Amino acid sequence: MKQHLFLSLTLGTGWLLCPESLVMVGNGAGQMGWIALPLLVAIALLYSICNKLIQTPRFPDTTGGGFLLLKTMTGAIPAAGISLAAFIPLLILAATALLVTSGYTFNEVFLYWFPNFGFSFLLLALLCTLQLLPEKLIVRAQIFFVCLAAGGLLILSVYGITTSDIPTTAVLKESGSIWSSSSAILLLLFAGLTCNSNTQHSFFSVPVAGLLIFSLWIVASLTYVSPERLTSSTIPYMTAARKIMGEPGRQLMGIIVISGTCAAITGLMLLCKQMLCNIAGVNSPNSKFSRNLRWSFSPLIAMITGILLATGLAGDELLEVLLRGALILWLAHYTLLCFAAILHSYRKAKTVPWTGSVCTCVLMVALFSLITDNPHRMELLVFLFSVLIISGLFSTIWFYINTIHPNKHLTNGENR
Amino acid sequence: MKKILLLLSLTLLMAWQPAFAAEVQLMTKEELKSRLDTGDVTVLDVRSGRDWGSSEFKIQGAFRASGGDIAKWSKDYQKDQKLVLYCA
Numbered sequence: 141m142k143q144h145l146f147l148s149l150t151l152g153t154g155w156l157l158c159p160e161s162l163v164m165v166g167n168g169a170g171q172m173g174w175i176a177l178p179l180l181v182a183i184a185l186l187y188s189i190c191n192k193l194i195q196t197p198r199f200p201d202t203t204g205g206g207f208l209l210l211k212t213m214t215g216a217i218p219a220a221g222i223s224l225a226a227f228i229p230l231l232i233l234a235a236t237a238l239l240v241t242s243g244y245t246f247n248e249v250f251l252y253w254f255p256n257f258g259f260s261f262l263l264l265a266l267l268c269t270l271q272l273l274p275e276k277l278i279v280r281a282q283i284f285f286v287c288l289a290a291g292g293l294l295i296l297s298v299y300g301i302t303t304s305d306i307p308t309t310a311v312l313k314e315s316g317s318i319w320s321s322s323s324a325i326l327l328l329l330f331a332g333l334t335c336n337s338n339t340q341h342s343f344f345s346v347p348v349a350g351l352l353i354f355s356l357w358i359v360a361s362l363t364y365v366s367p368e369r370l371t372s373s374t375i376p377y378m379t380a381a382r383k384i385m386g387e388p389g390r391q392l393m394g395i396i397v398i399s400g401t402c403a404a405i406t407g408l409m410l411l412c413k414q415m416l417c418n419i420a421g422v423n424s425p426n427s428k429f430s431r432n433l434r435w436s437f438s439p440l441i442a443m444i445t446g447i448l449l450a451t452g453l454a455g456d457e458l459l460e461v462l463l464r465g466a467l468i469l470w471l472a473h474y475t476l477l478c479f480a481a482i483l484h485s486y487r488k489a490k491t492v493p494w495t496g497s498v499c500t501c502v503l504m505v506a507l508f509s510l511i512t513d514n515p516h517r518m519e520l521l522v523f524l525f526s527v528l529i530i531s532g533l534f535s536t537i538w539f540y541i542n543t544i545h546p547n548k549h550l551t552n553g554e555n556r
Numbered sequence: 557m558k559k560i561l562l563l564l565s566l567t568l569l570m571a572w573q574p575a576f577a578a579e580v581q582l583m584t585k586e587e588l589k590s591r592l593d594t595g596d597v598t599v600l601d602v603r604s605g606r607d608w609g610s611s612e613f614k615i616q617g618a619f620r621a622s623g624g625d626i627a628k629w630s631k632d633y634q635k636d637q638k639l640v641l642y643c644a
Contacts, residue, residue, distance in 0.1 A: 159610075237606060244610040374609035455607040 150279070150286045152346035154407025155332040156353070157289035157400040159241045159377065160234070160463070166376025168326050169358040170367045176358050179323055184347035186499045187330050190474070191343035193481045193496035206477045207418040213480035220419045220535035225527045226473030227415055230331065230466040231408040235445045237463050238401040239264055240454040245378075249394035260449055263398070264442055267405050271413075271438030275425060278410060285403035292396040293353055300360030300384035324506040324513070328467045329354070332408055333474070360384060413437055419538070461516045465523040468510050475503040588640060592617075597638045600629075607643075615642070 155161060169176045194206060210219035243260035270281055333346055357380075361370060364383035370376045381393035413433055422429045453459050478500040485493055514520050583591075591597045592615075599618040601608065608620070621629050623643070633639060 240606045241610040244607075244612075248612050375612055378612050453605075455603065455605045457605050459605055 149345050149349060150283045150403075151407050151410060152330075152333050153286050153290065153349055154282065154403040154405075155234070156329060156346070156350045157286060157293065157396070158234070158238055158404035159245075159375075159397045159400055160238060160404075161329050162357075162377035162397075162400070163375070164325050164329055165354050165357060166361060166370050166373065166380065168323075169361050170365075170370025170372070170376065172323065173362065173367055176326070177355055179326060180351055180354055180358070183326055183329070184344075184351040186327075186502060187333060187347040188344035189495050189499045190478050190503070191333070191347070193493055193499070194477050195343050196481060196485065196493075206480075207415060209477055209480045209484065210473075213476070213483050217535050217539050218532070220538065221528065221532035222473055222476060223415050223419060224535060225531040226470045227332075227408070227412045228531070229462075229527050230470050231405075231412050231441060232444050232448070233459070233463045233466045234408060235264070235267075235405050235441065236448045236453055237459055238404055239445070239449065242398050242401040245394050245397045249390055257449065261446065263401070264445055264449070267402060267409075268438045268442035270406065271409050272434065275410075278406065282403060282406045282410065285399045285406060288399040289396050289403055290349075290353055292392050292399070293357055296381055296384055296389060296392055296396075297353075297356035297360040300363060300380075301356065304363045306363055324509045327471060327503070327506050328510075331467050331470045332404075332411055409438060409441070412441075419535075458519070461514075461519050462523055464510075464514065465520050465527070468507065468520070469524060469527060471503065471507055471510070475500060475507060478503065583640060591638075597640050598633065599640045599642065602641050602643050618642075 165176075168179075172179065194209065207219055207223050210222060213219075214222070239260040240256075242263055243256035243258075246259040247254055247256040270278060329350060330347065361376065361380040365373075365376070365380050369379060373379050377397070378390065378393055381389040381396075383389075385392065416433055416437070417423060417430060420429050424430065448454075478496060482492060482497055482500065485491060511517055511520060511524075588597070588599075592599070599615050600621040601614065601618040602621055602623040603611065604622055608614075621641075623641075
């Protein structure tokens with residue numbers, strides 16, 4: 141059980157520790173001040189309730205996108221389309237954005253003479269190679285990345301809080317507005333969140349881990365950096381790290397950024413592969429499908445990411461819009477999973493889980509707010525619809541081919 | 557400031573345009589450093605998107621300009637004004 145809990149924790153916290161999340165938290169802390177802390181508690185509680193709700197029907201694939209649960213509500217093809225739309229664009233766009241950030245961080249913090257794009261491509265190649273190794277080794281590497289990033293962030297936070305002359309109570313008097321766009325954005329911190337149905341307590345492990353890490357980091361950031369500076373900075377994490385610990389703080393943050401990037405990409409890769417296996421109805425790692433996926437999926441994703449990097453998407457403002465769109469799709473998928481769980485519960489026991497339903501409504505409002513508050517909502521909507529149409533077509537073709545050639549990829553004893 | 561200057565990479569933007577090609581020159585970081593204090597140059601940071609957002613180093617007093625919109629913003633400057641564009 142402990143192993144399942146740890147696995148769930150390391151997979152779910154991958155995105156939490158990436159530089160993109162640190163920007164959301166930093167900007168959010170700047171805009172909302174101390175209000176960010178109770179909001180973070182509320183978000184952790186909301187995700188814990190929703191995870192519990194999704195976990196209740198006890199479907200075996202809640203770790204891999206919840207395809208089976210979604211299928212009970214929408215049918216196989218829409219469920220596959222929605223799952224693909226929620227995870228594949230997120231993986232590709234997050235990899236592109238995070239690798240660029242890591243490249244700049246490595247160049248500016250560690251080696252001035254090493255080209256930033258060179259490092260981005262090197263890291264992409266390393267992460268792609270890692271995915272070709274047996275899953276046991278990938279999970280170990282993921283645990284290493286997560287522990288490095290989380291440990292580094294905790295060291296910086298605790299050092300900052302304990303060595304500051306300013307009392308924490310004075311820092312927490314700085315208040316902002318909860319009605320800023322950041323309050324809904326903070327929901328996106330938990331992208332890729334999963335809960336393992338094999339573990340009784342996994343539904344709150346990731347939200348609580350996120351709450352603990354970020355609460356300390358918010359207090360440390362607000363202690364050393366003015367809210368205005370945190371709000372306006374594009375790299376609030378680096379500004380705070382430099383103020384807290386000087387040059388060693390920058391270097392530690394450099395390690396956090398790079399390991400957080402590795403954790404986010406590796407975690408999303410594992411989730412995507414698991415999701416594809418669930419859609420294909422395969423649950424044996426020795427199956428032909430799993431083996432083909434292992435050798436083809438990560439090189440394909442790396443190739444697409446490499447093309448996006450090389451064509452200059454990183455220097456285009458559009459990347460931010462697309463990444464936000466991919467995160468919104470993940471949140472929409474998560475909300476649909478909650479709906480499916482409510483519906484399943486109603487069909488089976490004729491009862492509606494009220495707390496879960498209220499939380500699902502909150503997620504819907506947040507989704508609406510994230511789309512309507514976005515200054516690029518037209519581009520965002522075009523992206524959302526395009527992804528949904530493409531993934532819908534893809535899943536239709538996939539299921540159509542499997543209808544003509546049933547069990548073509550199912551060998552070596554996997555079940556469907 | 558030294559760290560910032562180490563990162564400077566002066567580029568020839570839109571060098572393919574004949575109007576610019578003949579006159580655009582490269583400037584060393586030492587030369588730029590000495591000129592920054594005198595104020596006779598205008599530094600334009602033409603990095604965009606995540607290239608700009610992810611970088612810790614931004615030259616103080618530099619204006620942001622999009623490399624693609626040169627026709628738009630070039631009208632705001634006099635022809636004899638020294639513009640320094642940096643992109644990395």
